Amino acid sequence: MKLLIIYTGGTIGMVPSGTGWRPQPGYLEGRIREHLRRMEFPHEVTWQEYDPLLDSSQLSCQHWNQLARDIIEHYADYDGFVVLHGTDTMAYTSSALAFMLRGTRKPVVLTGSQIPVWEQTTDGLDNVMLALQSAAREDLQDVYLAFDHKLYHGAHVTKTNTDRLKAFSAPHGVHLGNELPEPESEPRMIPVSEAAVELYHYLPGTPLRGLRALIETRPRVLILLTYGSGNAPDTQELRDLLGYATDQGTLLINRSQCFRANVDMHRYEAASALREGGLVGAGTMTLEALTGKLHVLLTLFEDNVDLAQHLLTPWTEELPAPK
Ligand code: ASP
DSSP: EEEEEEEESSGGEEOTTTTTEOOTTTTHHHHHHHHHHHHTTTTTEEEEEEEEEEGGGOOOHHHHHHHHHHHTTTTTGGGGEEEEOTTTTHHHHHHHHHHEEEEEOOOOEEEOOSSSSEEEEEOOHHHHHHHHHHHTTTTSSSSEEEEEEEEEEETEEEOOSSSOOOEEEEOOOOOOOOOOOOOOOSSEEEOOOOOOEEEEEOOOOOHHHHHHHHHTTOEEEEEEETTTTTOOOEEEHHHHHHHHHHTTTTTEEEEESSOOOOOTSSSGGHHHHHTTTTTOOOTTOOHHHHHHHHHHHHOOOOHHHHHHHHHHHHSSSOOOOOO
């Protein structure tokens, strides 16, 4: 089998410098190839290194587009793809790719590490090995994230640890999504662009001034991070603000602050203002999946009714049954 590794940066290939860890061009490939030789990895691996190598906190839509484009351009040449990526925004990228890549039937597996391969105790070599083995599996055909001996679906994973080797979790379980429908098109990508997707995080005891200021920036989409199953204090001020936001064309979304979230605006009276304000509930979607899907939908649709309808229609494994 032929596999392509695309190396974007992140801790995995960083080396110490006077100003802290930084990516070292040309260093990681040799370490990985030496490990693959030692482990007698049976498949042919091609290496593509981005310039510059980046900390994943720097990545944005143009990097998602570059990755998706490289995968589509090389789609026919390889059986599977591995993306080496920093952990900070890896779940955002895996989510975005899960929606941007259409009609593809080969595994795309993201991985990285908590400890650089420079260090003896690195988790990077194990993670890369799992990612490559997964990319060579013929029963996998979607976007995944491989980390700490686990393979997650790329559209349902979130970073939960800054220090432990188990950096990621899937809030509603590990969904590998093997039962894919027939692709609706030839392999292609949906490019995305920057969009004003804003977030308001409710905190008890905080006036709504911050929410008002955000709404006045006329965001395209505003996600309210609410309590529990999607609740927030019901006040006339909130009702007025939501009405004003909707009138100016902002799509309002209700996403719970809970890790294992399931938004249900009919469960408590406390969600009435949000429900009557026309908010779209994010269900079990992670914030990462919501962000990636919104960027893709904003490329395809202008109308808020279309956006809302597609947001709640599963495209992949982003809306699993609550666990
Ligand atoms: N800051 C690093 C990054 O996301 C962290 C990591 O790779 O683990 O690029």
